[in-house]
Amino acid sequence: MTQKEYNKAIDDYSDNIFRFAMKHLRNEMSAKDIVQETFMKVWVKHEEVQYSKVKSYLFTTAYHAIIDWSKKDKRSGDIDQAPESTTNQTLQFDMNEVLTDALSKLNEIQKTVVLLRDYEGYSYSEIAEITELSESQVKVYIFRARKALKEYIKRLDLVI
Amino acid sequence: MERISIFNYEAFYLDFLEGNLSEEDHALFLLFLEENPELKVVDEDLPALELEQPFMDDTFKNSLKQPLLSDKITNLNYEYFLISQAEGLLSEEKENEIDSFIAGNSELEKEKTLINSTYFSPEEKFVYLEKNSLKRKRAIILWPYYAVAASIMLAMLLWNFNRNDILENENVKFVEKDPVNPEIVKEVPGTDAKDNLQFAEKSFEEKTNVLTTKESVGSTAPTNKPNITDKINNNLSPRGPSANLISLENQKVEPIHIYPPDPNELVSEENNQDLASLEFSDMNNPIKPVTNFVGDKIKRTVDFRLKKKEAGKPSGFFLKIGKLEISRKRN
Numbered sequence: 001m002t003q004k005e006y007n008k009a010i011d012d013y014s015d016n017i018f019r020f021a022m023k024h025l026r027n028e029m030s031a032k033d034i035v036q037e038t039f040m041k042v043w044v045k046h047e048e049v050q051y052s053k054v055k056s057y058l059f060t061t062a063y064h065a066i067i068d069w070s071k072k073d074k075r076s077g078d079i080d081q082a083p084e085s086t087t088n089q090t091l092q093f094d095m096n097e098v099l100t101d102a103l104s105k106l107n108e109i110q111k112t113v114v115l116l117r118d119y120e121g122y123s124y125s126e127i128a129e130i131t132e133l134s135e136s137q138v139k140v141y142i143f144r145a146r147k148a149l150k151e152y153i154k155r156l157d158l159v160i
Numbered sequence: 161m162e163r164i165s166i167f168n169y170e171a172f173y174l175d176f177l178e179g180n181l182s183e184e185d186h187a188l189f190l191l192f193l194e195e196n197p198e199l200k201v202v203d204e205d206l207p208a209l210e211l212e213q214p215f216m217d218d219t220f221k222n223s224l225k226q227p228l229l230s231d232k233i234t235n236l237n238y239e240y241f242l243i244s245q246a247e248g249l250l251s252e253e254k255e256n257e258i259d260s261f262i263a264g265n266s267e268l269e270k271e272k273t274l275i276n277s278t279y280f281s282p283e284e285k286f287v288y289l290e291k292n293s294l295k296r297k298r299a300i301i302l303w304p305y306y307a308v309a310a311s312i313m314l315a316m317l318l319w320n321f322n323r324n325d326i327l328e329n330e331n332v333k334f335v336e337k338d339p340v341n342p343e344i345v346k347e348v349p350g351t352d353a354k355d356n357l358q359f360a361e362k363s364f365e366e367k368t369n370v371l372t373t374k375e376s377v378g379s380t381a382p383t384n385k386p387n388i389t390d391k392i393n394n395n396l397s398p399r400g401p402s403a404n405l406i407s408l409e410n411q412k413v414e415p416i417h418i419y420p421p422d423p424n425e426l427v428s429e430e431n432n433q434d435l436a437s438l439e440f441s442d443m444n445n446p447i448k449p450v451t452n453f454v455g456d457k458i459k460r461t462v463d464f465r466l467k468k469k470e471a472g473k474p475s476g477f478f479l480k481i482g483k484l485e486i487s488r489k490r491n
Contacts, residue, residue: 007295018288023280032290039294095277103280118280146243149278150271 005051006043013055014039016120017062023115024066026104034069038062059120060130063112070108095153102152110145113138164192169199233261238268242275308450315454315462318481443467443478458482 001009017038021031038061042049049057103111112131116122124142128135164172164185172189175181181189193200233241241258244250250258262268443465445451455462460482469475476489 003296003298010291010294014288014291014294015286016282019282019286022286032288035288036294043296096283099278099280102278115280119282142247143240143243146246146275146278147239150274153274153277 001046001049001051001054003046005054006046009042009051009054009058010039013058016055017058019119020059020062020115021066023100023103023119024108024111025069026100030069034062034065037065041065055120056126056130059116060132063131066112067108098153098156099149102149105152106145106148109133110141110148113141114145114149117142164188166196166199169196173199173201233258238262239271239275242268242272245272246275246279308447311447311450311464312454315451315458315481318484319454319458319460443476454481 014035017035018031021034022028025031025034038058041061042054042058045057103114106114109131113127116127116130122130124135124138127133127138131138133141169189169192172181172185172192176186176189231237238258238261241250241254242262245255245258262272444467445463445465447464451462451464458481461480462482463478463480465478467474467476474489476487478487479485
């Protein structure tokens with residue numbers, strides 16, 4: 001990958017990495033750090049990385065950076081600790097916020113596979129490549145994550 | 161000593177509860193309990209150990225299996241099919257089957273709605289604004305360009321200076337045979353080479369008459385011969401006094417010698433003794449194309465040599481433009 005292609009990758013994918021990190025970390029400063037760290041690491045290897053594979057490489061690097069960050073600062077919650085529904089919460093219904101809150105309760109790997117699937121539209125095999133899991137493991141994590149998210153929403157009684 | 165006592169009865173008691181005692185020991189232990197009723201343990205005192213059944217929900221189990229597209233949809237596995245449908249993994253046939261399975265069942269339809277609502281869409285509000293700080297900029301090394309530009313400018317400046325000097329002093333030369341008497345020197349203000357040429361030619365023709373004394377220059381007496389002062393004054397240049405001094409008194413002004421270009425001036429690098437005298441024979445010219453170009457333009461030798469400091473050898477530079485030579489040696 002040339003310097004020009006590297007700069008193009010920043011234009012094309014930095015927003016995606018930033019969103020990915022923001023959803024994981026829920027902290028703008030930390031998300032920016034992840035973006036910076038990710039591109040710095042990719043720049044070091046830019047001569048070895050093909051531009052056609054750079055997006056996958058960026059997400060792999062970002063994923064590892066997020067995992068490292070999470071190990072240092074444990075923030076994953078417990079999906080079972082979802083608050084019980086109240087009238088006010090129902091009135092202030094915002095599915096996106098609820099989902100974001102539910103997502104934060106998932107463990108890192110579940111968050112990662114769901115975000116890669118929903119935000120970037122990656123296939124199971126592509127997610128497996130990024131996360132260095134098997135395809136069937138990715139599938140299991142996604143199914144478990146969907147079920148957990150569904151249970152979280154159900155517990156809040158946010159019936160559409 | 162009896163076989164079962166208050167010191168060892170616990171071991172027998174455990175075996176008794178688990179049914180591991182022999183008939184003889186069993187009879188002996190029952191006899192021991194009758195003799196020591198306070199040691200008898202009621203059932204409530206025993207910890208209730210329940211064997212936990214490992215629980216794994218069907219969705220998780222099904223997700224571990226290979227695709228179950230051929231499986232029949234039941235109340236135990238419908239959730240798996242709902243998620244598979246949302247993930248786009250089902251065939252059209254299986255989608256119709258799951259749709260018909262949940263049709264009319266509000267609970268299942270609600271489940272389907274909940275599963276479909278667990279999908280995220282990219283939030284465009286999250287934009288990374290510091291892209292430019294991440295980009296790599298190409299480093300441009302400018303100093304060689306600056307060095308070449310400065311060299312050319314220096315060369316042109318010196319060439320221009322040298323050219324003026326040539327026009328004024330080289331093409332027309334007056335040979336002074338006698339020392340100049342400062343008492344009678346008349347300063348001829350700045351004239352250019354052409355004026356000097358005309359003036360010198362006339363002076364040569366007039367020979368003896370052109371010389372005037374200090375007194376005659378200042379005299380106002382009319383004369384038939386042209387006054388040299390007038391000639392001089394007519395030749396005054398608006399540029400004002402110059403450094404050129406021409407002795408008008410007791411001078412023999414000879415015809416002009418117009419020197420052709422000195423062939424020795426265009427010396428080759430091999431014959432350049434200046435380099436050797438400076439002991440810079442191993443000096444390099446880092447801007448040889450530039451010096452060659454400038455040399456061709458001004459029809460003069462232009463040379464620039466540079467020597468970096470080495471062990472036991474001095475550093476320095478050598479610059480030659482025509483007759484001008486500048487060098488510096490640093491130990």
